[in-house]
Amino acid sequence: MESYARGPEFALTAKTAPQVFSDTAQRFATREALVVPHQKIRLTWNQLAEEVEKTARGLTGLGLVPGDRVGVWATNCAEWIYLQLGCAQAGLVLVNVNPAYRAQELAYVLKRSGMKALVLRAFDSRSNYRRILEEAGSVPPVVYLGEESWDKMIANGVDVPALDASCHDVLNIQYTSGTTGSPKGVLLTHHNLVNNGKIIAHGLRYSEQDRVCSPVPMYHCFGCVIGTMAVIASGAALILPAPGFDPLATMQAIHDERATSIYGVPTMFIAQLTHPEFSRFDFTSLRTGVMAGAPCPIEVMNRIVKDMHCSQMTIMYGQTECSPIITMASVDDSVELRVSTVGCTCPETEIKIVSTEGAVVPIGEQGELCTRGYANMKGYDQDPDATARAVDKDGWLHTGDLATMRPDGYFRITGRLKDMIIRGGENSIRARWRSFFIRIPRSPMCRWSGCPMRGSARRWLPGLS
């Protein structure tokens, strides 16, 4: 038996993101859609639709036309969602910009994406973005969140032109480290993202009764797809507990908002479970959630099920290039199955494991996990060579992850072909650090070492030797 599996059939939609959002907003008009405690914002679907409309009009008023690219460079906030859905409504392509970027990476992404406008917050506890932007040099027109330029943009809004959008148009560009050091812009369409959200919502059994606590970053596919796209597919409410991950704020939000679902990478759960104030919070509202990004130790999953009352916690696997989710554990799977595998193939998706020679390997044998289906990216932005290296002529995306397939169709991620480490859920390509250190005069050798840090199980730091 070969390591090949095809997921079940599923009714994929040809609707665009604004169509799905509009349907949900009308259907659940007066139910809660978005809660952002750190901004004291609480909106129903009706109210969220108004904010999205204002944002779409404001962006159009800036002179942006359908197909133009708009960067969003901010930690988690309500405006991130207005911009995500507002860009879609105005036919604009959202470009996610990582808040961790410094001048060199920002300059690269600004130039490479050709964005026509950038929306950012001037500064927060993490960074002074205004200063980094100045260092980056040539910049497109900017709008500052929470400042006069944002208010002016909203006040000067104009009617959005009638759109003739296809579900196969690019909706979003998400930058990923790729395997060679420079960030690559992954082109994702409405069809990719809307359907991935729909399949995730289906797998988690989301309904309008659910309340999803999402402390993961919005700039990453975990936040903007497993978060936003899954809630617009289902009518569940989205709760953004803090600008960046904060275990205390996350637990407070679960408690106060009676969250039914919780997201995170394993280190985020460990930070909550080991927090000295953990026992102060009521987690009994939790039912499900998503853990992804790295393997989960069984002790952690056992505690999530027992102490966080999250009996239907799921494990998902994928990567930005496939929208992102391609395997998922079922909410009914045993805990043992949920920690020892990353689930089985998602609907409308094919997966095979291949040897270095490209042959499909027998069940149980390790090889590279490849995938094909509706979720595969349109390609890397303006980089046909990199696209051709990642997606072969038969449409198989080579993930760079090593995996095995079990006879029951469940997959285990066993390693990585990529020269990458995952730090608190965020990927770091060693070549990127190397290219950074190499620019420092008389730079010493660079090596990696792990060291324990407060609030996280472990962090990797590039060290000098």
Ligand code: AMP
């Ligand atoms: P990204 O494109 O930033 O979402 O990173 C995707 C990468 O994270 C994958 O290629 C894997 O190496 C890793 N990854 C994602 N989910 C899991 C998981 N459940 N278990 C192990 N590794 C994972």
